[in-house]
Amino acid sequence: xxxxxxxxxxxxxxxxxxxxxxxxWWLTIVREDDAYTHAGIAFxxxxxxxxxxxxxxxxxxxxxARAMVGVAVMQxxxxxxxxxxxxxxxxxxxxxxxxxxxxxxxxxWLISAGFFRAAAVAEKSRVAAAG
Numbered sequence: 001x002x003x004x005x006x007x008x009x010x011x012x013x014x015x016x017x018x019x020x021x022x023x024x025w026w027l028t029i030v031r032e033d034d035a036y037t038h039a040g041i042a043f044x045x046x047x048x049x050x051x052x053x054x055x056x057x058x059x060x061x062x063x064x065a066r067a068m069v070g071v072a073v074m075q076x077x078x079x080x081x082x083x084x085x086x087x088x089x090x091x092x093x094x095x096x097x098x099x100x101x102x103x104x105x106x107x108x109w110l111i112s113a114g115f116f117r118a119a120a121v122a123e124k125s126r127v128a129a130a131g
Contacts, residue, residue, distance in 0.1 A: 007122050010061050013115030017068060020108035021047030027101070042078050046071055050109075061120035068113035072106050079106075 028043040050071045057063020079102035 007119045009115045010119035013112045016108060016112040017050060046075055061116045061123055065113045065116035068109050072109035075105050075109060
């Protein structure tokens, strides 16, 4: 690893977060289910919130890990709000699809957070070894 390069864990964390953001936007745009249309804007904001968290953390691995955990929590809260809405109960297969999508996206955000956490630990041990 050279001077400015980020650890592999950091790069993988970025890649997983980008995939989660892209899939969130793409699935929100192509979803045509009327029961969830009004929640689309909230899903569109999740990747933007991840970006704001990354900027607030200064793109440092430990802060990025906390930001991704925060996005996972917000994803879960949004999904709970949708699952408890009266329109969700009337949608055919709506609950099972939402449970599955919720689990996948929460897992993606948490996997990204795990890679950022591993990058933070690696960076901390590298600094301790150098000093």
